[in-house]
Amino acid sequence: MEKQKITGSEALLKTLVAEGVDTIFGYPGGAIMPVYDCLYDYRDKIRHVLVRHEQGATHAAQGYARVSGKVGVALVTSGPAATNAITGIADALMDSTPLVVISGQVASPLLGSDAFQEIDVIGITLPITKWAYQVRHAEDIPWAISRAFYIASSGRPGPVVIDIAKDAQSNLMEYAYKKVDYIRSYQPLPDVDMNCIAAAAELINQSKKPLALVGQGVILSHAEKELVAFLEKADIPFGSTILGLSAVPTDHPLNKGMLGMHGNVGPNRKTNECDLLIGIGMRFDDRVTGDLKTYAKQAKVIHFDIDLAEIGKNVAVTVPVLGNAKETLAAVTTLLKQAKHTKWISSFTPDEEEEETKVIQKEIHPDSGMIKMGEVVNKVSDATGHDGILVTDVGQNQMMGVRYFKFKHTRSVVTSGGLGTMGFGLPAAIGAKIGAPERTVCCFLGDGGLQMTIQEFGTIMQEKTNVKIIVLNNNFLGMVRQWQELFFNERYSETNMENPDFVGIAKAYRIAGRTVDKREDLDEAIREMLVHDGPYLLVVTVEKQGMVYPMIPAGTTVTNIFMGDN
Amino acid sequence: MSARKLYTVTIFSENTVGLLNQIAIIFTRRQLNIETLSVSPSAIEEIHKFTITTFSTEDIMDKVVKQIDKRVDILKAYYNTDEDLVFQEIALYKLSMDLFIKTGTVEELIRKHNARILEMNETCVVIEKNGHYEETQALFKELSSTIGVLQFIRSGRVAITKSKVERLSDMLAEMEAKIEKKKA
Numbered sequence: 197m198e199k200q201k202i203t204g205s206e207a208l209l210k211t212l213v214a215e216g217v218d219t220i221f222g223y224p225g226g227a228i229m230p231v232y233d234c235l236y237d238y239r240d241k242i243r244h245v246l247v248r249h250e251q252g253a254t255h256a257a258q259g260y261a262r263v264s265g266k267v268g269v270a271l272v273t274s275g276p277a278a279t280n281a282i283t284g285i286a287d288a289l290m291d292s293t294p295l296v297v298i299s300g301q302v303a304s305p306l307l308g309s310d311a312f313q314e315i316d317v318i319g320i321t322l323p324i325t326k327w328a329y330q331v332r333h334a335e336d337i338p339w340a341i342s343r344a345f346y347i348a349s350s351g352r353p354g355p356v357v358i359d360i361a362k363d364a365q366s367n368l369m370e371y372a373y374k375k376v377d378y379i380r381s382y383q384p385l386p387d388v389d390m391n392c393i394a395a396a397a398e399l400i401n402q403s404k405k406p407l408a409l410v411g412q413g414v415i416l417s418h419a420e421k422e423l424v425a426f427l428e429k430a431d432i433p434f435g436s437t438i439l440g441l442s443a444v445p446t447d448h449p450l451n452k453g454m455l456g457m458h459g460n461v462g463p464n465r466k467t468n469e470c471d472l473l474i475g476i477g478m479r480f481d482d483r484v485t486g487d488l489k490t491y492a493k494q495a496k497v498i499h500f501d502i503d504l505a506e507i508g509k510n511v512a513v514t515v516p517v518l519g520n521a522k523e524t525l526a527a528v529t530t531l532l533k534q535a536k537h538t539k540w541i542s543s544f545t546p547d548e549e550e551e552e553t554k555v556i557q558k559e560i561h562p563d564s565g566m567i568k569m570g571e572v573v574n575k576v577s578d579a580t581g582h583d584g585i586l587v588t589d590v591g592q593n594q595m596m597g598v599r600y601f602k603f604k605h606t607r608s609v610v611t612s613g614g615l616g617t618m619g620f621g622l623p624a625a626i627g628a629k630i631g632a633p634e635r636t637v638c639c640f641l642g643d644g645g646l647q648m649t650i651q652e653f654g655t656i657m658q659e660k661t662n663v664k665i666i667v668l669n670n671n672f673l674g675m676v677r678q679w680q681e682l683f684f685n686e687r688y689s690e691t692n693m694e695n696p697d698f699v700g701i702a703k704a705y706r707i708a709g710r711t712v713d714k715r716e717d718l719d720e721a722i723r724e725m726l727v728h729d730g731p732y733l734l735v736v737t738v739e740k741q742g743m744v745y746p747m748i749p750a751g752t753t754v755t756n757i758f759m760g761d762n
Numbered sequence: 763m764s765a766r767k768l769y770t771v772t773i774f775s776e777n778t779v780g781l782l783n784q785i786a787i788i789f790t791r792r793q794l795n796i797e798t799l800s801v802s803p804s805a806i807e808e809i810h811k812f813t814i815t816t817f818s819t820e821d822i823m824d825k826v827v828k829q830i831d832k833r834v835d836i837l838k839a840y841y842n843t844d845e846d847l848v849f850q851e852i853a854l855y856k857l858s859m860d861l862f863i864k865t866g867t868v869e870e871l872i873r874k875h876n877a878r879i880l881e882m883n884e885t886c887v888v889i890e891k892n893g894h895y896e897e898t899q900a901l902f903k904e905l906s907s908t909i910g911v912l913q914f915i916r917s918g919r920v921a922i923t924k925s926k927v928e929r930l931s932d933m934l935a936e937m938e939a940k941i942e943k944k945k946a
Contacts, residue, residue: 318780319780319783322780322783322784322787323787323791326834327834327835328780330779347834378941379834380837380934380937381775381776381834381835381836381837382834382835383937503832504828504831504832505825505828505829505831505832507828508824508825509825509828
């Protein structure tokens with residue numbers, strides 16, 4: 197008896213359902229039409245979110261993945277659609293976000309002939325993916341898709357591109373799905389070396405002044421509880437990378453804030469005073485370390501990571517602990533002695549007080565003048581009871597967002613960390629809200645970044661995505677302006693912007709909104725935004741010359757901290 | 763910074779499309795020139811072996827090899843310096859038959875360089891020489907300055923470590939044992 201045959205497109209959708217996909221972000225076009233046609237019959241199983249630009253599809257899928265822990269899926273057509281998706285794919289690689297991007301491709305007989313909307317998607321995406329593969333035969337679809345999900349979500353997560361020729365989408369095949377959970381050339385989960393576990397525990401037990409650096413790896417490996425147990429048992433203060441920020445609640449007593457260029461003074465200064473530096477699921481990015489030649493030279497270094505290629509990449513490591521942080525942290529914790537580092541921890545206080553006086557109070561509680569960016573973030577965070585998800589764009593809005601928003605729950609920061617993608621915020625917020633519908637999503641944007649993906653207002657309108665969008669409008673590309681002020685003799689080359697009426701634009705998309713430029717209206721406007729049943733755009737006119745402090749100038753030593761008081 | 767020297771990178775991979783591209787990208791990102799490249803099926807069925815030589819430093823090689831090893835379809839990548847390896851290249855030299863006979867130094871040349879003749883016809887003779895770069899280069903220099911070389915080609919390096927067996931077979935056995943254990 198002959199098995200019933202189905203099209204490659206149906207096989208694709210069946211496989212997606214089998215892989216647990218219920219949401220896709222996409223945009224149809226010529227070379228992906230067979231899939232879209234089939235999707236019409238799968239509307240009850242898969243929600244398709246029609247974005248307004250393929251870059252938006254990838255960023256929305258990233259936002260969805262970051263808050264939900266699931267693989268984000270984007271579906272686009274060939275040629276320009278695939279190239280539009282590139283920025284999101286690259287962003288997902290830098291920030292280890294599990295993402296599967298499915299692109300249509302011209303029919304296989306046309307491949308290599310410069311056919312209409314043909315582009316070498318695999319060639320373009322190989323350097324920015326964990327895996328990129330072109331499917332030319334319908335029968336390869338279930339295998340390729342299942343392999344894609346396995347690779348994207350296992351080990352250190354990342355983006356995968358599957359490029360499917362149009363004839364493979366429409367040809368018939370016998371459907372046979374087998375979940376891929378093993379690839380012999382790929383070992384996502386390294387074996388834990390108990391010698392390293394013991395060596396790490398010994399270093400920690402001997403340490404008088406340990407400092408932990410917490411990264412997103414903790415969140416990706418669901419190791420939040422193990423991390424807290426580890427930190428509390430050995431009484432280790434810690435700083436977080438931006439992507440690691442919500443792994444531990446902001447108000448945890450050992451939480452000394454954010455690391456890096458615009459991070460908190462304490463953990464940055466203490467990096468060069470500690471006797472033991474413990475990186476956990478972080479990659480010693482240059483924005484965290486500054487000049488490596490002067491970085492933590494006095495300290496021994498333990499590096500917990502799942503990715504061998506990160507060990508010793510930037511910072512020489514005394515003891516590497518390879519593996520899944522959930523497993524390795526728990527293993528080390530059992531060997532730790534209960535410790536107290538009261539004197540060491542209290543040595544953070546003067547740094548905290550200095551930053552509080554010189555920077556924080558001036559930023560969040562200014563006496564007069566125009567509204568400040570940090571002030572807005574602080575008020576929004578307070579008004580949400582620190583329960584919300586923070587989504588940011590890139591630039592001053594991002595740094596103010598991550599500095600002044602507070603977190604109670606993990607998976608609460610969605611921002612473009614490694615790639616620093618302007619235009620990320622708005623589409624990522626859509627994905628975040630869809631991935632965590634019960635949570636309040638607060639999306640902070642600058643007037644520059646908003647206009648890079650402003651067309652996604654259309655998606656918000658159509659999907660009725662209840663996102664709270666706060667534009668910190670200084671009519672400037674603020675971060676570039678800040679660098680021009682500090683390092684380029686105040687020559688403001690091409691950074692001032694004449695802006696449209698953003699609320700008017702939102703109104704055209706039937707999104708409620710309001711502009712605030714007086715401090716006395718701010719609380720009420722935030723309240724109105726949060727109680728509004730639906731998406732809302734709050735445009736706050738903030739001071740033009742706002743600066744993000746503290747600041748460690750790029751490439752200088754981690755203790756070279758500007759606080760704007762000199 | 764450690765000094766630059768010649769490293770031999772050995773890579774075992776699945777025989778999938780685009781592998782060379784993936785490897786080349788990692789060299790390109792660090793502006794490393796590939797000096798020689800040789801790709802062929804390995805002793806293990808369906809697994810290909812790349813042998814690549816490049817001038818670099820130990821620090822960079824360590825990072826490059828880790829980044830290559832990380833790619834999904836790469837089974838194993840490692841690097842060695844010449845001390846750890848037995849290695850060989852093949853060179854072919856095409857000479858004019860007339861001049862070849864006229865010089866009358868054929869026997870001496872062949873003996874001295876341990877070369878051999880592969881082909882002779884009325885117009886040309888093709889000599890083959892196996893050896894290290896310096897050796898094949900020495901013959902090239904001598905021929906160029908005496909008879910003249912019409913055409914010259916040198917292969918990429920092939921290399922084998924001096925230590926016991928190909929490490930890959932151990933690794934594959936280990937991996938399979940692990941999978942069996944997981945299943946049990």
